[in-house]
Amino acid sequence: MSGTSAALQPPADAVKPVRHPDAPAPGELLGAHYAHCFGCGEGQPHGLHLQARAGEGVSVTAEFTVKAAHQGAPGLAHGGVLATALDETLGSLNWLLRVIAVTGRLETDFVRPMPVDTVLHLDAEVTAVHGRKIFSRATGRIGGPDGPVAVRAEALFIEVKVDHFIENGRPAEIQAAMADPDQVRRARAFEVNP
Numbered sequence: 001m002s003g004t005s006a007a008l009q010p011p012a013d014a015v016k017p018v019r020h021p022d023a024p025a026p027g028e029l030l031g032a033h034y035a036h037c038f039g040c041g042e043g044q045p046h047g048l049h050l051q052a053r054a055g056e057g058v059s060v061t062a063e064f065t066v067k068a069a070h071q072g073a074p075g076l077a078h079g080g081v082l083a084t085a086l087d088e089t090l091g092s093l094n095w096l097l098r099v100i101a102v103t104g105r106l107e108t109d110f111v112r113p114m115p116v117d118t119v120l121h122l123d124a125e126v127t128a129v130h131g132r133k134i135f136s137r138a139t140g141r142i143g144g145p146d147g148p149v150a151v152r153a154e155a156l157f158i159e160v161k162v163d164h165f166i167e168n169g170r171p172a173e174i175q176a177a178m179a180d181p182d183q184v185r186r187a188r189a190f191e192v193n194p
Contacts, residue, residue, distance in 0.1 A: 007105050008154045010128035010135045017058040017126035017134070020098035024054040030092055039088030046070075048085055050122075052092040059125040060096070061145070062089040066116050077114040082140065086153040089122040090136050094157060097126065101134055101157040108153045114142060121145050132159040 024030060030052045035043035040050045046069040052062035064085055072078030087106055094101040114120060123145065124138035134157040141147040 004154055005105070005107060008107060008135065008156055010133075011130055014128035014130035014133075014135065017097065017129050019058050019096050022098060023096040026054050026056050028054045030054060030060070030095055033092070033095070037088075039084055040092075048081070048088065050085055050088050052089060054096060055123075055125075057125065058093060058096050059123065060089060060092050062092065062122040062124070063119055065119050066114055068116055071116060073113075075116050077116065077120075079108075079110055082110065082114060082120070082151045083108045083153070085120055085122060086124075086138050086140060086151060087155070089124045090138050090153065090155045091157070093124055093126050093136055094134065094159075097129075097134065099134070099159045101132075101159045103155060104133075104158040105156040106153055107155070108151060110151055111149045112142070114140075114150045118142055119144070120150060121147060133157070134159065 032040040032042055035041045038044050038047045040052070041047055042049065048064045048070070050062050050064040052060045055061055062085075066077045066081070070077050070081040072081070083106065086108060087103055090106070091101070091103065120140045120142065121144050122138055122140045124136060126134055126136045128135040135155075136157065137154045138152070139149060140151040142150050
């Protein structure tokens with residue numbers, strides 16, 4: 001990305017990301033981290049229903065179809081929806097590191113319009129880790145992995161403890177998520193933005 005801010009440049013002593021040994025295998029569908037998530041949740045009627053798959057190393061691919069409910073201008077995706085798709089895809093990378101992290105900064109370049117009823121194909125990777133900071137980037141293409149670039153983003157995620165959500169979330173949803181007997185689903189529920 002041209003003009004990337006200094007906040008998104010990893011420091012010289014940042015390290016290469018390391019895929020967690022218990023991370024989903026390459027090609028495995030990651031599934032929704034939380035049923036009510038606007039980005040990936042199946043419980044959101046107008047959500048993106050974005051589906052991410054683990055890639056090689058610390059990378060993922062994802063897709064979503066732009067629907068009429070996602071319009072900003074007639075027949076075109078809303079830029080905020082495209083930014084949400086990028087953020088959701090970038091956030092799913094943290095599952096490969098097996099950390100809970102929130103978006104600290106997201107810079108997006110909108111390259112070309114994204115028509116309704118087309119598929120946005122996203123590729124994302126973690127580029128560096130420095131302490132609690134996770135640096136990543138993503139590209140969204142129209143129609144498939146070889147399609148024209150529609151959007152690009154670079155992001156900084158910050159690793160947090162589950163207390164971040166417990167202290168700041170609405171109690172009813174926090175208690176419901178914490179009560180889930182499925183440990184993996186309970187942990188994944190807290191993969192969200194600040």
